[in-house]
Amino acid sequence: MLAIEATDLRKTYARSLLGRGGHEALRGLALAVPRGSAFGLIGLNGAGKTTFIKILLGVVRPTAGTVRVLGGSPDDVAVRRRIGYLPERLQLPPHLSGRAFLASVARLKGLGSAEAEVGRQLGRVGLAGDAARRIGGYSKGMRQRLGLAAALLGAPELLVLDEPTDGVDPLGRAEVRHVLAEERARGATLFLNSHLLSETERVCDRFGILAAGRLVRQGTLTELCGSGTRWRVRFAPGCDAAALARLGFFAGDEAGAFFCEADDAAALDARLQRARETGALLVELQPALRDLEQVLAEAVEAA
Numbered sequence: 376m377l378a379i380e381a382t383d384l385r386k387t388y389a390r391s392l393l394g395r396g397g398h399e400a401l402r403g404l405a406l407a408v409p410r411g412s413a414f415g416l417i418g419l420n421g422a423g424k425t426t427f428i429k430i431l432l433g434v435v436r437p438t439a440g441t442v443r444v445l446g447g448s449p450d451d452v453a454v455r456r457r458i459g460y461l462p463e464r465l466q467l468p469p470h471l472s473g474r475a476f477l478a479s480v481a482r483l484k485g486l487g488s489a490e491a492e493v494g495r496q497l498g499r500v501g502l503a504g505d506a507a508r509r510i511g512g513y514s515k516g517m518r519q520r521l522g523l524a525a526a527l528l529g530a531p532e533l534l535v536l537d538e539p540t541d542g543v544d545p546l547g548r549a550e551v552r553h554v555l556a557e558e559r560a561r562g563a564t565l566f567l568n569s570h571l572l573s574e575t576e577r578v579c580d581r582f583g584i585l586a587a588g589r590l591v592r593q594g595t596l597t598e599l600c601g602s603g604t605r606w607r608v609r610f611a612p613g614c615d616a617a618a619l620a621r622l623g624f625f626a627g628d629e630a631g632a633f634f635c636e637a638d639d640a641a642a643l644d645a646r647l648q649r650a651r652e653t654g655a656l657l658v659e660l661q662p663a664l665r666d667l668e669q670v671l672a673e674a675v676e677a678a
Contacts, residue, residue: 377443378533378564379408379431384440386426386588400426401437402588408581410532413555413565415579417572417671422585424568425463428537431566432460445532456484459531463538463568465522469511473502473521476510480525489528496524499554501547515542523551533564540574552577572667584671586678592670600664606643608633609659610650618653622646627663634663 386401400423408414418424429435430442433449447454468476474493481489497503500520510518519542526534534555540548555565555578569575575582576596583593592599608624609632616626623646624633637643647657 376410376446377407378410378412378445379406379414379566380443381406381427382441384427384430384442385438386423386430386435387438400588401430401440403440404585404588404590406583406590406593408564408566410564411559411562412581413559413567413579415567415569415575415582416585417569417575417582417667418585419671419675423588424585425537427585428535428568431535432458456529457532459526459528459534461519461522461526461534461536461539463541465518467510467513467518467521469509471510472507473497473510473513473517473524474506476521477525477528481528484529486529492528496527499527499557500524501550516544516547519543520547520551523554527554527558530561531563533566534558535566537568538571539567539569540571541569548574572671576667582667584674586675589678591678592674596664596667597662599670600667601662602665603662604636604638605663606635606637607659607661607663608635608647608650608657611656611658614650614655615653619650619655622649622653624650632659 381404384401384404385399387399404423404427416424416427426435430437431444431449433455442449445454445457449455471479474497477493477496478489481493486492494503497506500523502517502520502524505513505517510521513521519540523539526536540551543551559565565578567575567579581593581595582599583590585591607627609630619633624635627634635646637646651657
């Protein structure tokens with residue numbers, strides 16, 4: 376089953392009286408996100424990511440095409456109640472405490488008496504000790520954590536997260552990743568939009584590259600960034616690097632790994648067998664991946 380399904384989705388903003396607009400933000404976007412997956416939508420500024428998120432949430436209506444969210448329409452209030460949303464430009468009332476703000480969000484979500492739920496989510500994002508403080512005194516990272524807690528209220532089936540770790544320190548990012556892993560474990564679908572590609576790689580199992588309003592590439596990290604013939608190999612300390620070099624293994628990264636080329640599984644196995652004959656002990660083998668940033672640049676240029 377699909378959490379998100381878009382078919383030939385188009386959105387054109389009409390030109391205003393001041394001469395603004397007239398921009399085609401989405402140009403026939405087609406996308407399918409399975410339930411329970413973690414999907415990362417990446418692209419440059421102006422690619423159409425924010426427009427697509429607004430359509431998912433029923434804030435903007437498409438010019439043409441169709442979109443289904445959790446099997447229903449984004450305009451359906453019952454569907455929207457099953458979605459948790461963290462916006463990129465988070466606006467929070469500075470006069471309220473973190474706890475009071477979450478309580479108000481819980482009421483809007485129809486959760487009724489949700490004191491225990493509010494406390495639980497504050498604890499999950501590391502704000503239990505600051506729950507009584509006014510939001511006006513929160514740092515940017517703390518406000519981002521509070522926004523995530525608001526999105527988590529009520530165990531939504533779909534989490535739409537726009538730059539979820541923006542302004543969060545490295546330790547906080549690890550904590551956010553842990554929370555998102557817990558959400559996936561309970562069956563929630565994650566849909567992330569982020570410029571922090573390294574963070575997106577750590578959270579998501581599928582990716583889509585949006586360029587000029589079109590989804591130009593999508594797939595797993597291996598499908599997008601792997602060559603299919605290049606492998607990263609790590610041997611136990613003490614291996615004969617010179618002998619391995621003669622066999623076609625060349626040093627590659629700071630972790631002491633080697634890289635090799637093999638057209639298929641049989642060729643790879645034969646190359647590794649020759650390495651073992653030199654006394655090398657294999658401890659790690661995985662496809663060699665390019666940086667997602669490099670793949671994004673290539674996809675945008677080709678589009």
